[in-house]
Amino acid sequence: MTALPSCMAREIAEIPEAAARLIQPDWQSALMDLAGTLRGARPTSLSIIAHGSSRHAGAVIGHALWRCLGLPVALEPLGPGGLPEAVAHGPVRAVLGISQSGQSPDLSAAMAAARSTGALTLTLTNTPGSPLSAAAAHEIDMLAGPEQAVAATKSYVNSALAGLWLVAHWAEDQGLSEALTRVPEALERGDRVDPGLQRLFCESKGLFILGRAAAAGVASEIALKAMELCGRHATAYSEAEVLHGPAAIAVDGFGVIGFGPRAQASLDQLAAQGARCVRVPAGPSLHPLVDPLLQLPPVYRALEAATRQLGRNPDRPQFLAKVTKTH
Structure with missing residues (x-):
């Protein structure tokens, strides 16, 4: 008898389909609006708060922001008191929280604190309406779909891709946008x-x-x-x-x-x-x-x-x- 594929194997196979959902017009339109808000706010820096796989997606996004916009980005280490004082009360800044579930209390608390001091706050999650999303002013759904395996695969890829789409629209980088449009087909590799x-x-x-x-x-x-x-x-x-x-x-x-x-x-x-x-x-x-x-x-x-x-x-x-x- 042939063993059934693991949830992880099935979710790896779903990566191209999940990536394709990020091209749908409604999602793109909402992201373009958010990018316009960011351009208007002109933050001088961006802090990313995340754990585990989401933190590693943040590294991909942060590098892209630095390359495309010259924006200083910090992957913030959250201590017991949340964000460092210099981040919470600095000049015009943005804070991006990344979490597949949006359930971690320390991220939600740090996001709420940043928002209370006037930061432009946004979240990237696979669970719309999560506590992390509720703590922020803007929410981005990574559209990965349900993921049952503990190890993140399609949700990691989609969180990084969603962040790159935000960078592309924020920077008005047509070359990056065109490349991202071709990603689902490129991911179909057997x-x-x-x-x-x-x-x-x-x-x-x-x-x-x-x-x-x-x-x-x-x-x-x-x-x-x-x-x-x-x-x-x-x-x-x-x-x-x-x-x-x-x-x-x-x-x-x-x-x-x-x-x-x-x-x-x-x-x-x-x-x-x-x-x-x-x-x-x-x-x-x-x-x-x-x-x-x-x-x-x-x-x-x-x-x-x-x-x-x-x-x-x-x-x-x-x-x-x-x-x-x-x-």
Whole structure:
């Protein structure tokens, strides 16, 4: 009897369909209106508050804001008191909260506090009307659809894509908008599992995931997935930063996965000292800010297959829950 596909496998297959929902006219119109509000407000900086996968999507969005608008962006570390005083009472600023569920109390409290001091507040969630959304002035629905597996896949991709759409409209960047329109078709790349990636996730005693610039947030997300799904300790670095110290432990079969052509030189150096290295297969090239996201589905499929090979449940990793509420 053939085993039924996991929820995670089905949700990976739904990524192109979820991405296509972001092109629908009503959603685009609302996002253009929000972008117009942001242009009118002219914030001098933007703070992003998020946890886990949402934080890594924030890294993708923040890099795009810096590249397209020159806007200083900070991924804020939320302490017990919420946002730092300098952020809460600084000059004209915007605060973006990202959360698939919108249920974490510390994010909602920080958002409400920022709004009370006059910040332009917006949220990006997969749960319209969530507590986080209620705390902010503006809400963006990432339109990923229901996601049952604990590990975020289509919701991570859609949160990053929704943020890139906001950047494209805010910056009035026609090239980025055109690239994003072509994303759903570019994500339709079959369901083959890369055996080299699967072996690394199964067999490596530890992992470095290399990604720089637009790929940094994607690399961090895969490192998180390797830990929660496969039980492998994994850390994300840029291909430059990994050579400044971390490379010392990349020996004796330590695994290294690289995103993008720039990673190849570092992969070669680490392979020469005994690391097992794989570069993620390149997908179609649409735009430098978009391309790393197009490489995610085959990595997700390798993670799902490796998790099952290791005898673990890809839908319900041990000790983890789909919604995590932190204070």
